[in-house]
Amino acid sequence: MPPWPRLRVLIADDEAPARAKLRRLLGELPDVEIVAEAADGEEAVARIAEYRPDLVLLDVQMPRLDGFGVVAEVGAERMPPVVFVTAYDAHAVRAFEVHAVDYLLKPVAPERFRKAMERVRAAQGDGTAGRLDAVLAALERRPSHLRRILVHDERRALFLPVNEIDRIHAERNYVRIVTAAGSYQLRGTLSALAVRLDPARFLRISRGDIVRLDAVRELHPWSHGDYKVVMHDGAELTWSRRYRSGADAVLAPPDDS
Secondary structure, three states: OOOOEEEEEEEEEHHHHEEEEEEEEHHOOEEEEEEEEEEEEHHHHHHHHHOOOOOEEOOOOOOOOOOEEEEHOOOOOOOOEEEEEEOOOHHHHHHHHOOOOOOOOOOOOOOHHHHHHHHHOOOOOOOHHHHHHHHHHHHHOOOOOOEEEEEEEOOOOOOOOOOOEEEEEEEEEEEEEEEOOEEEEOOOOOHHHOOOOOOOEEEEEEOOOOEEEEEEEEEEHHHHHEEEEEEEEOOOEEHHHHOOOOOHHHOOOOOOO
């Protein structure tokens, strides 16, 4: 690689061995400084604000807040350049390629890593915010909404129709899917699941909760613009005003015209 200005890098990955491998690969490159590491999405957001790195190596699937949630939380205009480190599906990989935001598939190959870093150097100052916006938009436009989810209980596995789901809760590295018949734990993040659910039927009401709209019994205004959500099974959740954007139609009065 040719001489470059010093590059300050943040590593965000929930797996310690993955962070260790990225540290080793970065250590083989000249003029690179690892300024911080993060083990989950919320920590990544805080470290980005604190250290303002030149580059973030960002795992897609992390607890508490996934990689796409990190970009959304920081904001594309303020987000440093990103190389996604992922075992994500082919749709996401194509979105990264089309919009020129690089990615690394796990397990990360050293030669592929070096090429990604060369690409980062060559693209410095070249419209990162617009590319990140385009990636998020492309992922949100994916047409294939989930119809069934493979879940397991103590005795069996089954394909659970999504119209039987009442609500979904984040549980660190997992999500808890709640139905009238019981609940199921599934490995993954709430954000990764949210983009696969039909927004006409499911609503993310907070960082930790998704509800099926037909399973909601009533809403009550709460403090500071929040709403108390009462489900048909009696559960009470909070709809944060931060998640009201784009969902005003749910609260809009019926059109009598």
